[in-house]
Amino acid sequence: MRIVVVGASLAGVRTVEGLRRRGSDADVVLVAGEPGAADGVAVDRPPLSKAFLASPDAEAAPLTTREKLGALGVELVPGRAVDLDLGARRVGLHGGESVAFDRLVVATGSSPRTVPGLEPVPGVFTLRTAADAAAIRAACTEDARVVVVGGGFIGAEVAWTLRQLGRPVALVEPLPTLMVRGLGPELGAAMTRRHAAAGVDLHLGTSVAGLEGRDRVEGVRLTDGTRLPADVVVLGVGTVPETGWLAGSGLDLRDGVVCDEHLAAVGAEGVHAVGDVARWHHPRYGVDVRVEHWTNAVETAGVVAADLAGERAVHDALPYVWTDQLGGRLQVFGQVRPGDEVRVVSGDLDGSFVAITGGEGQLRGLVGLGAVKQLMPFRRLLLAGAGWDEALAAA
Amino acid sequence: MHVSVDLNVCQGHGVCHMTAPDVFELDEEDGHAIVMVDPVPAELEADAQLAADSCPERAITVS
Ligand SMILES: Cc1cc2nc3c(=O)[nH]c(=O)nc-3n(C[C@H](O)[C@H](O)[C@H](O)COP(=O)(O)OP(=O)(O)OC[C@H]3O[C@@H](n4cnc5c(N)ncnc54)[C@H](O)[C@@H]3O)c2cc1C
Numbered sequence: 001m002r003i004v005v006v007g008a009s010l011a012g013v014r015t016v017e018g019l020r021r022r023g024s025d026a027d028v029v030l031v032a033g034e035p036g037a038a039d040g041v042a043v044d045r046p047p048l049s050k051a052f053l054a055s056p057d058a059e060a061a062p063l064t065t066r067e068k069l070g071a072l073g074v075e076l077v078p079g080r081a082v083d084l085d086l087g088a089r090r091v092g093l094h095g096g097e098s099v100a101f102d103r104l105v106v107a108t109g110s111s112p113r114t115v116p117g118l119e120p121v122p123g124v125f126t127l128r129t130a131a132d133a134a135a136i137r138a139a140c141t142e143d144a145r146v147v148v149v150g151g152g153f154i155g156a157e158v159a160w161t162l163r164q165l166g167r168p169v170a171l172v173e174p175l176p177t178l179m180v181r182g183l184g185p186e187l188g189a190a191m192t193r194r195h196a197a198a199g200v201d202l203h204l205g206t207s208v209a210g211l212e213g214r215d216r217v218e219g220v221r222l223t224d225g226t227r228l229p230a231d232v233v234v235l236g237v238g239t240v241p242e243t244g245w246l247a248g249s250g251l252d253l254r255d256g257v258v259c260d261e262h263l264a265a266v267g268a269e270g271v272h273a274v275g276d277v278a279r280w281h282h283p284r285y286g287v288d289v290r291v292e293h294w295t296n297a298v299e300t301a302g303v304v305a306a307d308l309a310g311e312r313a314v315h316d317a318l319p320y321v322w323t324d325q326l327g328g329r330l331q332v333f334g335q336v337r338p339g340d341e342v343r344v345v346s347g348d349l350d351g352s353f354v355a356i357t358g359g360e361g362q363l364r365g366l367v368g369l370g371a372v373k374q375l376m377p378f379r380r381l382l383l384a385g386a387g388w389d390e391a392l393a394a395a
Numbered sequence: 396m397h398v399s400v401d402l403n404v405c406q407g408h409g410v411c412h413m414t415a416p417d418v419f420e421l422d423e424e425d426g427h428a429i430v431m432v433d434p435v436p437a438e439l440e441a442d443a444q445l446a447a448d449s450c451p452e453r454a455i456t457v458s
C-alpha cells in the first residue's frame with residue numbers, strides 16, 4: 001500500500017507522523033510545496049503573526065526535516081502537485097514527473113485571498129509563509145506607517161502586534177466591527193473598542209478603493225474618500241482553499257474538498273482531506289463546515305491517520321481557535337452565531353473575561369480572554385451538550 | 396508511558412488540561428501545566444498522547 005500526502009504543513013506532517021505512530025507500514029510519500037521553504041516544508045504558522053513578527057531575531061523552524069522524515073521511513077518529494085488523475089491514481093508534479101498512489105491525502109491548506117483590482121506593488125503583503133512574515137518584519141522599520149486591510153482574527157492580531165511595537169497602525173474593515181465572524185457582533189464590538197483604545201486607527205464600514213504609489217506603496221484610498229498614508233500594507237482578507245490543482249479530477253470541490261465525517265472525499269475511492277482544505281459533514285452540527293484553525297489541522301490529521309491505519313474515526317471535535325491580542329490570549333470554543341445571546345459569566349469585557357453564547361436554550365459558544373482557568377468548567381458543559389440555563393447556573 | 400512539560404516552552408494554553416484533565420492540571424497562578432500522574436496509567440495514555448499532539452507549543456514530551 002502506498003499513501004501519498006500532498007502538502008507539508010501542519011495537517012500533512014501530522015498525518016504522516018500519525019500513520020507511523022499507529023503502526024502503519026505502508027509506503028508513505030510527502031509532497032512538499034511550501035514556497036520559499038527549504039525542502040518545501042512549512043513552519044508552524046501561528047507565531048508568524050505573533051512572536052516572530054514582534055522580534056527581529058526570532059526564527060521559525062520547519063515542522064519537520066528530511067532527517068526526521070527519513071527516520072520515519074517517509075519519502076520527501078519537494079515540489080508542487082499540479083493535477084490529479086483518479087483513474088490512473090497518479091498525482092502530477094510541476095516539472096512533469098508524477099507519483100503513483102493507492103491512497104491520497106489532500107493537505108494543501110489554504111492561501112491568502114487577494115483584493116480584486118489591487119495591483120501588487122512593493123510594500124503590499126499577504127501573510128502565510130515564514131518568507132511573508134520575514135518580509136513584513138523587515139519592511140516595518142521604526143517609522144513605517146502600516147495599514148492592515150481586513151479585521152478578522154489575523155488582521156486584528158497583526159494590527160495589535162505591530163501597534164505594541166509602537167508602529168502607527170490603521171486598520172480597514174468593511175464590517176462595522178472587528179472579528180465579527182469569530183466573536184459575533186456584541187463581543188466583536190467590545191474588542192473593537194479595545195483596539196481603538198490601544199491606538200489602532202480604525203476605519204470600519206469602509207473598504208479599499210485603490211492604492212497610491214508607483215514603485216512602492218505610498219497610501220491607501222478608501223471608498224469613503226479617506227486617504228491613509230502607508231509604507232506597508234498587510235492584506236488579511238481571508239483565505240481560499242488550495243484546490244486549484246484538483247480541478248477537473250472529479251472530486252467534489254465546493255469551497256474545499258467535500259468529505260464525509262471520516263474525512264473521506266465523497267464520490268471518490270481512497271481519497272481523504274485534512275486541515276484547512278477539508279470541508280466535512282460535522283456530526284455535532286449536522287452541516288458541512290470548513291475550519292481554518294490550528295487545532296482542527298491536528299485533529300483531522302489524527303482522524304485520517306487512524307482511518308488509514310484501519311481504526312475508523314469520526315471528526316466531531318468541538319471547534320477551537322485562539323489568538324494573542326488585547327493583552328492576553330483570546331480563546332473561542334464552539335460556534336458564536338450572529339443572532340445569539342451573549343452573557344459575561346466571569347470578569348468584564350474591559351479586562352479578562354469569560355462569555356457564553358447561545359440561543360434556543362442551547363449553549364453554543366464560549367469566548368474567554370486571559371481566563372483559561374475560568375473557561376474550563378464552561379468548556380466541559382459545552383462538550384457535554386449542556387443547556388443555556390445550566391451554563392448560567394454555573395456562573 | 397512518561398510525560399513531562401517543558402515549562403520554558405509552555406505558554407499556558409490549557410489545551411493539555413482540556414484534553415487530558417486527569418493527567419494535566421493548570422497552575423492557579425500562572426496557568427502553566429502541571430503533570431498530575433507520571434508514569435501515566437494505561438487507560439490515560441491515549442488522552443496524554445492526544446494532549447501532547449494538541450499542545451500548540453509542543454511543550455509536552457511523551458516517552
Ligand atoms: C499568520 C498566521 C497565524 C495563525 N494563527 C493562528 C492562531 O493563532 N490560532 C489558530 O488556531 N490558527 C492560526 N492560524 C491558522 C493555522 O496556521 C492553519 O489552520 C494551519 O496552518 C492549517 O494547516 P494545513 O496544513 O491544513 O494548511 P497550510 O498550513 O495552508 O499548509 C498547506 C501546505 O500545502 C502546500 N501546498 C499547497 N498547494 C500545494 C500543491 N499543489 N502541491 C504541494 N504542496 C502544496 C502549501 O504550500 C503548504 O505548505 C494562523 C495562520 C496564519 C497564516
Ligand code: SF4
Nearest residue numbers: 405406408409411450
Ligand atoms: S497545552 Fe501546552 S502550552 Fe498549553 S498549558 Fe498545556 S503544556 Fe502548556
